[in-house]
Amino acid sequence: MTKDWRVDRVEEIRSLIKEAEPDVVEEIKWRKPSNPDGVPAFSLDGLICTLEMYKGKVKVNFAKGSSISDPDSLFNASLQAPVGRSIDLHEGDELDSEAFKTLIREAVKVNRK
Template sequence: MGATQHYRVRMAQEDETPVAETTPAQHIDAMIAAHPDWRGALLADARTAILAVDPAIEETWKWRGAPVWELEGILVVGNVFQQAVKLGFMYGASLADPDGLFNDELGGNQRRAIKYSAGGTFDAPALQALVRRAIDHNHARRAASRRR
């Protein structure tokens, strides 16, 4: 999925004529704007930090309303909840977390998440280090699948 991929979004009319083209980045912008409190600000900061790690990271929009950042596979899925913002790492269980960011979804053998609450701290460098490890993990998975 490319960063420039467009999604067709139906307008309120039933006659099938007006259709707006919306990019994943526009969906994420709208999600941030729809949460003008700390949640939108934190998601915006996380987005900036994630995208700064590697210019090849692509923003996508999946699962009926989730921003997703990908590079050779899914890296991070963002979600905004009433009392939290969650950044889920698809293969988080395989990533070293020396900064102790993972604090949610700890019981599974694949995913891990960082759950932020109001007043919590956001450590951009630690998040970026985790994203780098996720990129390395995706590269290794892709290389291993090519060797088979």
């Protein structure tokens, strides 16, 4: 069986979040029979984002995404949602590491307001 690309992508994103904000707290939430591993949730002075695997994509949900400056236009999902914003990543999609880390830092700034 080949390794699932989504697992590697989740690990990459987890590392970027911790590089951007070393004090971030990661918790596993919302365990259920259909998702026994739960959902990684990252917080620092409030929820920053969650990281979910779906069939065919990895989704990074930013809890207060509509309040976060996104000059590099990383958000590509839930753009009309009243509060949150998301980044959907499919196999082979590029993710600008520095822009993503900036987005994480911006999310923490929003939490601290």
